[in-house]
Structures are given as C-alpha cells and as structure tokens.
Amino acid sequence: MKQIIARLLIYLTPALSQIGHAQAYLSSKQVQSYYKKASTEHSSFVSYRHLGKSKRQKDIFYLTISKNTFPANAPSIYFNASHHGNEKLSTEIVYYLTKYIIDHRDSPFLDSILREYILVLQPIVNPDGFDFNTRNDTLGQDPNRDYPFPRRGEEESFRLKETQMVKQILDNHHVFAALSFHSGMSGVLWPWCYSEKRTFDHDIFREISTRISQTMKIQTTKQSYYNYPSRGEFIDYAYMKYRTLALTVELPNPVGTQQFKESVQKGVAGSLDFIRLVQLYHQDKLSYLPKFDRHKF
Ligand SMILES: [Zn+2]
16 A cells, blocks of 8 residues: 555646645536546546536536446445535545546556446536535535435435435445545544444444545544534435445645645545455455444443
C-alpha cells in the first residue's frame, strides 16, 4: 500500500498544481465532460451512464470501469460524492480517483481489480446543490436524509429524484461495497446511523474503517450513530437493502492549495486502500476478529 501512496503522490502533484487556489474547484460541466471523454477514449472498459435530469434539468450520470467479461454478474464497488452540493472536495476526490484508475488500469493491482469487479463512480449526486453551492436540493431538502431505513419504508422516502437515481445504481449493480464522500468534518463512519444497535457486520465495518482511516490520517472512526444519530442516510439504506458494506468518509474542508492537494491525495489513497481491503475480504484474507470491546455492550 505504501508503494501505491508514493506513486499516487507523484502522479497527482502535477495535476493538482495547476489549481491556483483552493476555491478553484472543478465545475459540474468540467467533471461531466471528462467522464464523457473517458468513455469515448476508453470504450473497451469505461462506460458513461446517464440516469436522468435533476429538477433544474442538470444531467445526473455515473461511470463504470471494468475489464470483467461478464459485467452483469460482477460484484461492484461504488463511490459517490456531493450528496451535499457545497461539499466540493468530495467531488474532486471521486474525480481524481476516476482519473487515477483509468490512467493506471494496467498496474498489477488495478488490473486484478478491474478483472474481478465493476468500479462505479458517481462524482455528483446532487448537481443542483453543486451548482448553487448549497447543501440541499433547490427545495431545501437534504438528499442524505431521504433514504429508507429500518423504521421508514420506501413510500415515505425517495422524495428526491437524486436519491431515486442512487437507488437505480444500487438496483442495477451488485454493489458489494461503497464509499460515500462528504466534506466538512473528519471521520470514517459505518451503519447504523439511526440506531445504537450494532449491525451483523459490525466487526468487518470496524476493521475496514480503522484501516482506511489510518491511510487517510483520520482520527474519528465509529458507528455513525455515535458520531451523531440521523435518519435516512445513504449508508443505512445500502446496508439495509443489499447488505452493502457502505461507509461515509468525511474529510475537512481544506484551507489553501496545499491542504487541498493533501486532502485529495488522502481521499484517493483511502479509496484505493478500501478497494484492496474489499478484495482481501472476498478472498477470505482479511482478519476482523471481534475485539474485547464487544463486551462493553
Ligand atoms: Zn455531507
């Protein structure tokens, strides 16, 4: 993993040094045009998927990357960002992750991943909020409180087109694991958000979260409820519906160009580490034995 991070630093430095100021984030148009171009230039393994339009008629899209010859059956690993439109760093992380994966697709690590998995990348969940730089959608509704969870069914959820489209992604792909990027605080969080109860996969969640938080130098790693309780989050829905190993990753909003570069590097390195850990788990090589603290509860 250290080698991957070292290579990542060398790779990302020239691309990120073109950014003069931390506030010079990519526009939604720039992100979309790169995703379209990537699928045209690398059509054998990259596909651009159009999901629909937001309330303000912005395109909602994602990309799949895979060398698997039977993609319908392949397990997927899903990355999304900008549920909250003013959390621009999260989109940059998924954007640079996409670029890194495409540019390094033939490295031994990514080659083995792309033969086994479909990587699903959605850089902007909430394009209206993104373009207006607001947390919520244009009606002031928070997309990351709009999902079903064990105490609220689908009929009372999915009021927003944006979350319905995330649902489509989960329904269309066998999403085994997912990272949902946010920016503001610092933490790696796992389900449940709505309850203090532990999930069946608590020990796996804790092991993977602890390891990627070390890679990203994030101190806070816990079940989301113990960060703060919330209802209707993406990770609770993905876990409840498909038992997806879904985590929220929060990175602090950077101040200045240097911190911005470091935050993007951390997010990309953490994502690559996450992919590696998911593969290890599938190969039954990830140790996640219950630790002593289970007796506290
Ligand atoms: Zn957020």
